[in-house]
Amino acid sequence: MEDDAPVIYGLEFQARALTPQTAETDAIRFLVGTQSLRYDNQIHIIDFDDENNIINKNVLLHQVGEIWHISTSPADKGVLATCYNKTSDSKVMTCAAVWRMPKELESGSHESPDDSSSNAQTLELLCHLDNTAHGNMACVMWEPMGDGKKIISLADNNILLWDLQESSDKAVLSSSAALEGKGQLKFTSGRWSPHHNCTQIATANDTTVRGWDTRSMRQIYCIENAHGQLVRDLDFNPNKQYYLASCGDDCKVKFWDTRNVTEPVKTLEEHSHWVWNVRYNHSHDQLILTGSSDSRVILSNMVSISSEPFGHMVDDDELSDQEDQHQEEKIKEPLQDSVIATYEEHEDSVYAVEWSSADPWLFASLSYDGRLVINRVPRALKYHILL
Numbered sequence: 001m002e003d004d005a006p007v008i009y010g011l012e013f014q015a016r017a018l019t020p021q022t023a024e025t026d027a028i029r030f031l032v033g034t035q036s037l038r039y040d041n042q043i044h045i046i047d048f049d050d051e052n053n054i055i056n057k058n059v060l061l062h063q064v065g066e067i068w069h070i071s072t073s074p075a076d077k078g079v080l081a082t083c084y085n086k087t088s089d090s091k092v093m094t095c096a097a098v099w100r101m102p103k104e105l106e107s108g109s110h111e112s113p114d115d116s117s118s119n120a121q122t123l124e125l126l127c128h129l130d131n132t133a134h135g136n137m138a139c140v141m142w143e144p145m146g147d148g149k150k151i152i153s154l155a156d157n158n159i160l161l162w163d164l165q166e167s168s169d170k171a172v173l174s175s176s177a178a179l180e181g182k183g184q185l186k187f188t189s190g191r192w193s194p195h196h197n198c199t200q201i202a203t204a205n206d207t208t209v210r211g212w213d214t215r216s217m218r219q220i221y222c223i224e225n226a227h228g229q230l231v232r233d234l235d236f237n238p239n240k241q242y243y244l245a246s247c248g249d250d251c252k253v254k255f256w257d258t259r260n261v262t263e264p265v266k267t268l269e270e271h272s273h274w275v276w277n278v279r280y281n282h283s284h285d286q287l288i289l290t291g292s293s294d295s296r297v298i299l300s301n302m303v304s305i306s307s308e309p310f311g312h313m314v315d316d317d318e319l320s321d322q323e324d325q326h327q328e329e330k331i332k333e334p335l336q337d338s339v340i341a342t343y344e345e346h347e348d349s350v351y352a353v354e355w356s357s358a359d360p361w362l363f364a365s366l367s368y369d370g371r372l373v374i375n376r377v378p379r380a381l382k383y384h385i386l387l
Helices: 321-332 379-386
Strands: 007-010 014-020 028-035 041-049 054-062 067-072 079-088 091-100 124-129 137-142 150-155 158-164 171-178 187-192 200-205 208-213 218-223 231-236 243-248 253-257 266-268 275-280 287-292 297-301 338-343 350-355 362-367 371-376
Touching: 007 054, 014 067, 014 350, 014 362, 028 067, 028 079, 028 362, 028 371, 041 067, 041 079, 041 371, 067 137, 079 137, 091 137, 091 150, 124 158, 124 171, 137 187, 150 187, 187 231, 200 231, 200 243, 208 231, 243 275, 275 350, 287 350, 287 362
Parallel strands: 231 275
Antiparallel strands: 007 371, 014 028, 028 041, 041 054, 067 079, 079 091, 091 124, 137 150, 150 158, 158 171, 187 200, 200 208, 208 218, 231 243, 243 253, 253 266, 275 287, 287 297, 297 338, 350 362, 362 371
16 A cells, blocks of 8 residues: 555544644544534544554543533543533533543553444543533643643633542632633634743634633633634644644634734635644654645645754755855745645545644544544655755
8 A cells, every 4th residue: 555645544523623632742642522413422543554554443421411622631541531512401501521432442452342332332421621600611721731730611601610639529610711802702712832831822712813821811812813714723733832723714824923923924725725733843843744625635844933944954964065055055044934735535524633642744624424534744845844
């Protein structure tokens, strides 16, 4: 099988929630949450065996409702959080909870049971993130570099910072903040910055992106009208502390320097419908992944605003005089941004794209019809970046 060929896995249910297993840095593993109104919902643990190009899966039952968002602990392979719909008194509420998967499934297992549907295991509930007073949960974020004990949830117009107790079976609300303003303000998504000692988060509501300091729970910057329509997703550059990407229903992806938010540093206009997701590569921050309801996944090379806008610096001792001169000329010239590849394996809206935590060259995308596609960065580009 050709190295760059996609690997496709089909779930029998609709799905929109995808996450890599953040604490797993050896095995390539993703978790997918389903959205079914008629059946028990499931979390599919997808282990990708890249030597043989095959997917092994395990299924966990998530009996409380349709999964809208899923995230994993950065410190504990067995712990994850979901946001899910629950119907009570004919009202639908979106709740959030922290779960533990069965011990034997915690690390990448490469045995796929013959018929996993018949022996699906259940998740152990560790605690609910009680949102009765705060509204519907949009997402749950773990402190990126933390011990897995601090999480933030966004509920309607509230930011809630939780401390998980030692065994994670209790969540204590340690501080919160609310969006003030006219109308029905609601957060759509948020990201916790890995920089500034993890004291900052960014949130999206309507067309606005805001930065918050988690110590004071005060707003530190505000990008009004960041997009012409609803902002869907955000991500921080892992190597440049002030750089933030946003995407939205105006079909655009924008890159911001949070020290000066009057204008985006760059704008990408490659999608023809809403952009649901934007993700920076964890190791090579020029690689940007986006997924859209135009059914496409686009991999872009935003090298001009990356941490290496002039390419890798070459050691002087290795160059002859002629090469030296050529190299210096090359170094002064920033590299060009470009679309590397457009992936068209999906036939439905792509609601999620994620890089693997274990392999920087590998990513997964998920469309609403339950199709999960695993792709690799094209080999030629990989070597171009590395060499």
